[in-house]
Amino acid sequence: MEKKITFAFLYILLFPAILLVLSGDVTWPEGWIFSIWFIVLCYATILYLYRKNPALLAERYKQPGTGNQETWDRYVVYGLLIGFIIWIVIMPLDAKRFGWSPLFPLWLKVVGGAGLAGSFFLFFRSYTDNTFLSPLVRIQEDRKHQLVSTGVYGVVRHPMYLGAILMFLGTPLLLGSSYGVIAGLALTILLMARVVGEERMLARELEGYREYMKNVRYRLFPFLW
Secondary structure (H helix, E strand, C coil): CHHHHHHHHHHHHHHHHHHHHHHCCCCCHHHHHHHHHHHHHHHHHHHHHHHHCHHHHHHHCCCCCCCCCCHHHHHHHHHHHHHHHHHHHHHHHHHHHCCCCCCCCHHHHHHHHHHHHHHHHHHHHHHHHCCCCCCCCCCCHHHCCCCCCCHHHHCCCCHHHHHHHHHHHHHHHHHCCHHHHHHHHHHHHHHHHHHHHHHHHHHHHCCCHHHHHHHCCCCCCCCCC
């Protein structure tokens, strides 16, 4: 496990490095804000799980196609990975190196920063509240999968996905990238489709999930969906 964590720590640094290098300006303030946010979130989560919930940390390292992952979800996982890479590449090229987008006003960048703050909270609390937070759509029979309905899961049924959406949309607003917003919207639609498929499986196979859907009405967006 220690080797996997060491690799993860190095791998995580790759994405901020790509962002700053592609921007053509390693002193880019907004780029550094996102980079620090990303590194702190990832490192804090890994260290927390290593100390408090190593079983969940091991689950997070599961690869697509392992366990009893839903077959369709393998394609979604790879789609999210490809989309994330496109998203992380297009933003610095757009916002900084080539300036394809017009300059964003300060208030819009502040909105993006606020989105990242909310994203951090939802990501971290999702990990602390749900010990069955697998990266794969699957029933974790090997871990005696049970319903979690407390904490942030008492507000929306998929708080980590909401955190991801706030990241996908908040980051390009902070950086000033219209193309990043478009890529973020595409990733949001893919996540929403995954939610629909995941909930069909959970309602069918996880005890208590149908009742949970009645008690917590909203999948992702409070008062909307």
